[in-house]
Amino acid sequence: MIKKHTTERVLSNELIAQNTYLMKLTCSEDAMRFYRPGQFAHIEIPHARELLLRRPISINYVDFEKKEVHIAYNAIGKGTKLLSLVRPGDTLDVLMPMGNGFMLKDDMKKVWLIGGGIGIAPLKSLSCKYPDREYTAFLGYRSKECVYQIQDFESFATTHVATDDGTFGVAGFCTNLLADELSKDKPDVILACGPLVFFRTLARVIGDVPAFVSMEQHMGCGTGGCATCVCKIGGEYKKVCTQGPVFDIREVDALYE
Ligand SMILES: Cc1cc2nc3c(=O)[nH]c(=O)nc-3n(C[C@H](O)[C@H](O)[C@H](O)COP(=O)(O)OP(=O)(O)OC[C@H]3O[C@@H](n4cnc5c(N)ncnc54)[C@H](O)[C@@H]3O)c2cc1C
Numbered sequence: 589m590i591k592k593h594t595t596e597r598v599l600s601n602e603l604i605a606q607n608t609y610l611m612k613l614t615c616s617e618d619a620m621r622f623y624r625p626g627q628f629a630h631i632e633i634p635h636a637r638e639l640l641l642r643r644p645i646s647i648n649y650v651d652f653e654k655k656e657v658h659i660a661y662n663a664i665g666k667g668t669k670l671l672s673l674v675r676p677g678d679t680l681d682v683l684m685p686m687g688n689g690f691m692l693k694d695d696m697k698k699v700w701l702i703g704g705g706i707g708i709a710p711l712k713s714l715s716c717k718y719p720d721r722e723y724t725a726f727l728g729y730r731s732k733e734c735v736y737q738i739q740d741f742e743s744f745a746t747t748h749v750a751t752d753d754g755t756f757g758v759a760g761f762c763t764n765l766l767a768d769e770l771s772k773d774k775p776d777v778i779l780a781c782g783p784l785v786f787f788r789t790l791a792r793v794i795g796d797v798p799a800f801v802s803m804e805q806h807m808g809c810g811t812g813g814c815a816t817c818v819c820k821i822g823g824e825y826k827k828v829c830t831q832g833p834v835f836d837i838r839e840v841d842a843l844y845e
């Protein structure tokens with residue numbers, strides 16, 4: 589897998605929902621040639637020498653024609669707040685694409701995507717790599733103000749939306765919507781992204797449907813050298829940064845302990 593350490597130019601960096609930003613960056617065609625959805629960019633925070641660690645942010649979309657990489661992120665801590673201040677024309681030091689990403693076998697035609705909040709972001713990129721599948725998306729947001737990219741999902745997937753407070757779509761969690769649909773139909777595979785607590789619920793509702801999850805584990809180096817990101821997978825400790833972030837849900841031991 590070609591990974592590239594590049595300096596990329598910021599094309600735009602806009603607020604698209606409550607505390608949610610969409611950044612568009614130039615991308616080296618070479619580095620992204622073998623890109624897989626679910627891989628991430630490891631970004632050095634500019635003008636912040638005290639922040640030694642890069643921040644991992646999933647690739648939200650790759651526009652191969654325009655040679656752009658898009659990322660969507662929440663400004664939650666020092667690093668991502670500084671990232672939100674970056675302006676068009678600024679440059680960023682980026683390692684990408686990182687991690688394994690989602691892989692769809694040829695017989696996985698019917699694909700259901702499920703994500704909550706910022707965990708929705710990497711799922712959109714399935715459409716640019718595997719346009720020939722039949723997609724259904726289950727998207728969960730806290731409230732109306734947090735909703736982003738629904739129209740993008742609607743352009744390639746049958747899309748179901750839930751908000752925790754019921755201000756947009758159906759009230760409740762998107763895992764309830766998924767459970768309802770699973771009582772009527774079954775996909776070939778479910779792909780998910782979000783925190784561990786979300787995967788716990790998912791593990792309870794999916795029955796025997798194959799499912800892969802992208803884990804948002806805390807990271808240090810992001811390149812396999814520090815073991816900050818280790819997680820017990822199938823009884824062995826694995827590095828989420830290089831052996832993940834995507835794993836078979838049934839191998840994530842923490843979900844079944
Ligand atoms: C593979 C992967 C993909 C991700 N994709 C996205 C994305 O698309 N959009 C997005 O908004 N966020 C994403 N995250 C989470 C994002 O990396 C953290 O929100 C971010 O690093 C927080 O940095 P900070 O300086 O703002 O916060 P701080 O809390 O100041 O960060 C302190 C340290 O904790 C780590 N950290 C804090 N929160 C998280 C978290 N939830 N997950 C992992 N590390 C964390 C940081 O890397 C940093 O080392 C992803 C995380 C991983 C592992």
Ligand code: FES
Binds near residue numbers: 806809812815816
């Ligand atoms: S973050 Fe250092 S080994 Fe994974």
